[in-house]
Every structure is written in C-alpha cells, then in structure tokens.
Amino acid sequence: MKLRRLLISGAAALAIALPGLAAAKEEMLHLVAPIADYKLYVAENTEKLVADTEAFVAAVKTGNVEKARALFAPTRISYERIEPIAELFSDLDVSIDARADDFEKAEKDPAFSGFHRIEHALWDANSTKGMEPYADKLLADVKDLHKRIDGLVFPPKVVIGGAAVLMEEVAATKISGEEDRYSHTDLWDFRGNFDGSKKIFDLVEPLVSKQDPAFVKKVADNFARVDATLDKYKTAKGYEPYDKLTDSDRTVLAAAVNTLAEDLSTLRGKLGVD
Amino acid sequence: MSDGRNGPGRRQVLLGLGAAGAAGLAGGVPAARAAQKAADAPRGHGETRERQPFLGEHQAGVTTPRPAAGMVAAFGVIAETPDDLERMFRTLTERIAFLMAGGPVPELDPGLPPLDSGILGPVVPPDNLTVTVSLGDSFFAARPWLAGLRPKHLQRMTAFPNDALRREACHGDLALQICANTPDTAIHALRDIVKTLPEFLVLRWKQEGTVPVVPARPDGETESARNFLGFRDGSANPDSNDAALMERLVWVTGDAGEPAWAVGGSYQAVRIIRNFVERWDRTPLREQEQIFGRKKASGAPMDGRKESDVPDYARDPEGKVTPLDAHIRLANPRTREFAEHLILRRPFNYSNGVTKSGQLDQGLLFIAYQADLAAGFIAVQSLLNGEPLEEYIQPVGGGYFFVLPGVRGAGDYLGRTLVEASRGSALS
Numbered sequence: 001m002k003l004r005r006l007l008i009s010g011a012a013a014l015a016i017a018l019p020g021l022a023a024a025k026e027e028m029l030h031l032v033a034p035i036a037d038y039k040l041y042v043a044e045n046t047e048k049l050v051a052d053t054e055a056f057v058a059a060v061k062t063g064n065v066e067k068a069r070a071l072f073a074p075t076r077i078s079y080e081r082i083e084p085i086a087e088l089f090s091d092l093d094v095s096i097d098a099r100a101d102d103f104e105k106a107e108k109d110p111a112f113s114g115f116h117r118i119e120h121a122l123w124d125a126n127s128t129k130g131m132e133p134y135a136d137k138l139l140a141d142v143k144d145l146h147k148r149i150d151g152l153v154f155p156p157k158v159v160i161g162g163a164a165v166l167m168e169e170v171a172a173t174k175i176s177g178e179e180d181r182y183s184h185t186d187l188w189d190f191r192g193n194f195d196g197s198k199k200i201f202d203l204v205e206p207l208v209s210k211q212d213p214a215f216v217k218k219v220a221d222n223f224a225r226v227d228a229t230l231d232k233y234k235t236a237k238g239y240e241p242y243d244k245l246t247d248s249d250r251t252v253l254a255a256a257v258n259t260l261a262e263d264l265s266t267l268r269g270k271l272g273v274d
Numbered sequence: 275m276s277d278g279r280n281g282p283g284r285r286q287v288l289l290g291l292g293a294a295g296a297a298g299l300a301g302g303v304p305a306a307r308a309a310q311k312a313a314d315a316p317r318g319h320g321e322t323r324e325r326q327p328f329l330g331e332h333q334a335g336v337t338t339p340r341p342a343a344g345m346v347a348a349f350g351v352i353a354e355t356p357d358d359l360e361r362m363f364r365t366l367t368e369r370i371a372f373l374m375a376g377g378p379v380p381e382l383d384p385g386l387p388p389l390d391s392g393i394l395g396p397v398v399p400p401d402n403l404t405v406t407v408s409l410g411d412s413f414f415a416a417r418p419w420l421a422g423l424r425p426k427h428l429q430r431m432t433a434f435p436n437d438a439l440r441r442e443a444c445h446g447d448l449a450l451q452i453c454a455n456t457p458d459t460a461i462h463a464l465r466d467i468v469k470t471l472p473e474f475l476v477l478r479w480k481q482e483g484t485v486p487v488v489p490a491r492p493d494g495e496t497e498s499a500r501n502f503l504g505f506r507d508g509s510a511n512p513d514s515n516d517a518a519l520m521e522r523l524v525w526v527t528g529d530a531g532e533p534a535w536a537v538g539g540s541y542q543a544v545r546i547i548r549n550f551v552e553r554w555d556r557t558p559l560r561e562q563e564q565i566f567g568r569k570k571a572s573g574a575p576m577d578g579r580k581e582s583d584v585p586d587y588a589r590d591p592e593g594k595v596t597p598l599d600a601h602i603r604l605a606n607p608r609t610r611e612f613a614e615h616l617i618l619r620r621p622f623n624y625s626n627g628v629t630k631s632g633q634l635d636q637g638l639l640f641i642a643y644q645a646d647l648a649a650g651f652i653a654v655q656s657l658l659n660g661e662p663l664e665e666y667i668q669p670v671g672g673g674y675f676f677v678l679p680g681v682r683g684a685g686d687y688l689g690r691t692l693v694e695a696s697r698g699s700a701l702s
C-alpha cells in the first residue's frame with residue numbers, strides 16, 4: 001500500500017493522463033461518448049457528495065448524534081457509486097473510507113479517520129465527542145477529491161473496468177457486512193456500488209448488444225435480480241439494517257455479484273480496452 | 275474502500291505502464307539475457323498422468339483409493355426450477371468430466387481474462403483427480419418442488435455431546451469432495467468450478483487435507499497411512515475393491531426403500547475433527563494405545579502382531595487386552611449383528627495454522643460413506659460418545675450429504691434422475 005501511495009501522490013496527474021491519451025486513438029473513438037457521459041455522472045455524484053458531507057459534518061460538529069446517524073448512509077452512497085474513480089486517489093480513499101482493520105491498532109489507531117471513524121463514534125460511543133477534527137478533515141478531503149476529479153482525464157480502462165471492479169469489491173469485502181460494521185447500513189453501500197456498476201454497463205451496452213446479445217441479457221437479468229432482492233429491504237427512509245438480510249437473500253445476492261463480476265470482467269476485452 | 279485496491283490492473287493504470295514498462299520495473303533486467311536453468315520443482319514419478327474414470331454406475335471418489343490430497347467444499351445453491359437445476363448439473367458434469375480427463379485449455383484473445391486459472395499450465399493433467407458431488411438436507415428443505423424426493427435418511431447434522439460446531443464450517447446445499455495426487459490439482463478443480471458456476475454456487479466453507487504416501491514394504495505388505503495422532507488409519511476399513519461388499523455397505527440399492535432416483539448413490543458424513551496434538555504428545559504411549567486399542571508403531575490390534583491381524587474380543591470379554599472403551603472396540607465390537615453398521619472411512623489429515631492460544635490447529639477431515647446414514651455414521655458415533663479419545667479431539671464442523679448416482683454414459687449428467695423425478699412430481 002505504501003509504494004502505491006507514494007507513486008500516486010508524486011506523479012498522479014501525469015500518470016493518469018497517460019493512458020487517457022489512448023482514448024484519442026482511432027479505435028477508441030466509440031468510447032468517447034460513453035466516457036463523456038460517465039464523467040457527467042461522476043461529477044453529479046461528487047457534487048452531491050460534497051453537499052451531503054457538508055450537512056453530515058455540520059450535524060457531527062454540533063453534536064447532533066441522531067441527525068448525523070440519519071445522514072451517514074445517504075451521504076456515503078454517492079461515494080460508493082463512483083468508487084472506481086474515487087479510489088484512483090488512494091491517499092484520499094484511505095483518509096475518507098478506510099476501515100479500522102486497515103490499521104495496526106484498529107479503532108484506536110490515530111490514523112483511522114474518515115467516514116468509518118465517525119461511524120464508530122456515532123454508533124459505538126453514541127457520541128460525537130472528539131470528532132470535530134475528523135469531521136473537518138473529511139469535508140476537506142471530499143472537497144479535494146471533487147477538485148481532483150474535475151481535472152482528471154478518465155482512463156477508459158478504469159471506466160470500463162470499473163463495472164467489474166465494483167462487483168469485485170462487493171464480492172470480496174462487502175457481502176459479509178464488514179464495511180459498515182457499527183451502523184449496519186451496508187445495504188445502502190450495496191445500492192451505491194450496484195448503481196455505479198450498472199451505470200457503466202448501461203453506457204456501453206449499445207456497443208456490445210449487437211455482437212453479444214446473450215451476454216447483455218444475462219448481465220441485465222442479474223442486475224434485475226439484485227434490484228428485486230434489495231427492494232425487499234427498502235424502507236421509507238432507505239434500507240433495513242444489514243442483519244435483516246436473510247441467509248437465502250444473501251446467497252442470491254452473492255451469486256448475482258459473483259456472476260456479474262465474472263461477466264463484467266470480459267467487458268474490457270469485448271470493447272478492446274487494453 | 276476495499277482491500278483489493280492494489281490490484282495489478284489499477285496499479286498499471288496509475289503508473290501508465292504497459293507490460294514492457296512493468297517488466298522494466300521488475301528490476302535489474304540484465305543487458306545480455308543469459309539462459310537460466312529453470313527447473314525448480316520437487317521430482318515426481320509421472321503420477322500426474324494417472325486418471326480415474328468419470329463414467330460409471332457410481333461416482334468416483336467413494337470406493338476409489340485415497341490419493342494424497344483431499345478437500346471438501348460446501349456451497350449454497352441457487353436453482354429455483356428443474357430447468358435451472360438441469361443447467362447447473364449439466365455444467366457441473368461437463369466441468370468435472372473435463373477436469374478428470376485433463377487436456378489443453380482453449381486459448382482466448384489475450385484482451386480477455388483466460389478461461390482457466392493456469393495453475394496447472396496450459397494442458398491440465400488428470401493427476402488422479404476425482405470430484406464427487408453430493409447434496410445436503412437444506413437443498414431439499416428449501417425446494418418444495420422436490421418434496422418426496424429427499425433421500426430417506428438425509429437430515430441436518432445435529433451436534434453430538436463432544437461437538438463444538440462452528441456455524442461457518444457446517445452444512446451446505448451441495449458439497450464437493452475433491453481428491454487428487456497433489457493439492458494444487460484439487461485447488462485448480464475448485465477454482466474452475468467456482469469460476470464456471472457463479473450463478474448457481476456460492477462457496478460456504480472448505481477444508482483441505484492430506485495423507486502421506488506410504489511405499490509398499492520390501493516384503494510386499496502394504497500398510498495404512500498415519501493420522502496426526504500418529505496411528506495408522508484405515509486398517510480395519512472394509513475392502514473397497516470388493517464390489518459385492520460395497521453394494522451392501524456403501525451404495526443405495528433398489529430394495530432400500532429410498533426414492534428410485536437415489537439408487538446408486540451413497541450417504542456421506544463429513545466431520546472436521548480438531549485434534550489437540552500438544553496434549554496428545556504429552557500422553558504416555560501405553561495410554562495412547564489403550565485409547566485406540568491398537569499399537570502405535572505397527573498398527574496391530576492389542577492382541578495381534580501386524581496391522582492386518584483381527585482382534586478377538588470374544589477371548590477378552592473384560593477388556594483386559596483391548597479396553598472395552600477403546601476407540602476401535604466401541605466403533606466396531608465385531609459381533610455378527612454389527613455387520614449392518616460398518617462404514618467406509620476416507621479421511622484426510624488437516625493442518626490449518628495456529629489457534630488464538632498458540633496451539634496447532636490440526637485434525638482429521640473425517641469422511642465416511644454408507645448406504646444408510648442412521649445405521650452407519652450416526653449409530654457408530656453414538657457408540658463413540660463419551661469415549662476416552664474425546665479428551666483429545668473436538669468436532670467443529672462438517673455435515674451430512676447424499677452422493678448423487680454416477681453418470682452412466684454420454685448424454686447423461688449428474689443429478690439427471692433427480693431432475694427427471696422432480697419434473698414428474700411437478701406434473702402429478
């Protein structure tokens with residue numbers, strides 16, 4: 001992780017621009033429109049993320065635990081939608097979205113910051129005490145992220161690959177309910193990750209539907225299965241806590257996620273994005 | 275955020291590196307390429323070419339002699355209609371048939387993920403692989419359209435008095451017993467199936483194990499491999515080459531009162547049994563031998579000289595030679611009536627790492643086959659309840675499963691008789 005962060009903070013702008021150049025190449029022309037659309041989608045979400053984080057941070061800083069709890073999951077969802085892009089800035093990803101177990105001293109580690117640090121205080125300690133610096137930092141990080149994304153040339157490989165990466169992440173570290181372990185708001189995150197993956201798929205679908213209609217149908221069916229399953233847990237304000245998810249629904253979701261990860265991992269190859 | 279952020283794909287994007295750049299980074303590419311002797315592998319004896327037949331009245335992997343590596347993996351199944359189930363079983367059949375036969379992996383455009391993990395190279399060797407498919411009680415319980423088709427004795431494993439079952443290592447809708455000459459071949463098969471059937475199978479738990487290869491002695495006598503308590507394991511197992519005996523003890527036959535589709539199948543009991551090896555190694559040898567009822571060095575019964583000798587309990591009614599509560603005496607008192615309780619054991623030793631207390635997490639991946647689960651494993655385990663060995667062992671996982679009948683020829687597939695029966699019952 002260290003090596004990676006070093007490389008990124010140093011040469012981030014340049015390095016990311018490089019593969020972006022490939023987009024200018026003739027054979028990538030078909031991707032120009034979907035990537036431009038995707039950029040819009042990401043911009044909408046980062047703007048919303050900044051606005052929502054402002055409200056969340058304000059609630060934390062005024063000690064309004066109840067309000068902060070209510071805003072936690074809806075604020076995160078915009079981040080979860082654009083994770084493939086947000087994670088390119090891994091220094092920010094660590095400070096915004098790392099989990100306690102990414103740190104040697106877990107919850108007690110002073111470097112543990114961001115959403116999950118505040119989540120821990122809100123649900124575990126039922127308090128916002130001592131959270132002001134983390135709240136300020138979170139807002140600053142989110143604004144920084146917004147700025148950096150604005151100036152980013154979107155690499156086709158990251159965008160197209162992002163559809164599978166989002167599913168990979170749910171499969172590897174989220175389906176078990178480890179992500180929002182204090183608030184149990186994981187189903188919101190799932191929703192965000194699925195939205196983000198589906199967006200990418202929808203944008204390029206016209207480019208693959210002719211050559212492989214069976215593939216498109218299978219992927220669409222699995223997204224629909226996910227929707228139907230998550231919809232069962234919808235409430236007036238959002239989603240039920242993760243522990244309400246039944247074993248059989250978790251199995252259905254896991255199978256859909258794994259199948260989507262497997263299928264979407266061929267998207268780059270199908271679109272000739274190396 | 276995920277733990278997988280440092281995947282090579284993204285790192286290369288960030289670095290703006292193609293393959294050439296990455297190779298340069300790998301460090302110190304010498305100016306002139308010197309040929310290097312590239313052969314760093316343990317020397318084998320060509321066993322990778324050994325092959326087990328896939329087709330047959332029964333599945334392979336039950337009466338097949340144990341190879342050195344074994345694994346049980348349990349899954350949740352998503353298949354809501356007989357058509358789903360048929361698709362799942364046909365794909366599974368096709369994968370297992372290929373993996374057991376071996377052969378070249380088709381190549382794809384390098385812009386796509388390869389079809390195969392590649393861990394056995396571009397040509398998959400058969401390596402004595404068997405993949406044995408079985409179904410758990412929950413598979414039937416969750417599917418009303420299979421009502422009436424559940425094998426008579428199939429049930430959810432319940433805890434015995436000495437058990438400390440871990441929820442995350444128990445039960446399953448479907449189990450695969452994967453065995454091969456090398457663990458890599460078993461893992462390759464598992465990864466192939468996980469990759470090929472994600473829409474049907476969700477992995478729940480797995481346990482791998484091994485048994486040491488035991489060369490025949492110069493005098494031609496063969497001996498059983500040892501388990502992690504240092505005793506020979508398998509000495510008194512029924513002879514799996516005796517087809518008539520196996521028909522009686524292991525395979526479900528037409529007259530067993532089982533659903534017709536199940537004929538040719540078998541009940542499989544899987545138990546992950548931890549061994550407290552540090553404590554065992556601090557136990558006097560005489561006591562160890564009394565606990566099992568066999569001699570540690572030779573594997574002979576207490577009243578015998580070699581492993582294959584048969585104990586004579588009739589001459590030892592008070593247990594002066596072989597204690598009445600010795601493992602082997604409880605597990606098989608060798609009376610005539612006990613013949614219906616004999617089981618075929620096929621265990622592997624496992625070594626999983628270190629417990630929180632700093633002890634070795636080792637034990638036995640116990641697998642037993644029988645035509646009648648109640649008369650077999652459950653009855654025998656009930657006799658073993660409270661045995662002195664319990665002080666040194668603790669069952670922590672496993673489950674009961676029903677092994678599907680074999681694939682009988684081209685066009686047939688695993689589970690066909692069940693799928694067809696379910697369509698029949700859906701119509702009626």
Ligand code: HEM
Nearest residue numbers: 501505506507508509510511547602605606638654655667
């Ligand atoms: C960690 C657990 C266990 C260990 C270390 C163990 C070890 C042994 C050993 C060393 C033998 C003597 C050699 C042989 O005949 O194979 C034996 C025999 C046997 N064991 Fe176990 N065993 C264990 C669990 C079980 C369980 C759970 C069952 C069944 C419920 C079982 C049933 C038998 C039977 C039927 C025999 C053969 C008895 C005979 O016919 O003389 N064992 N076991």
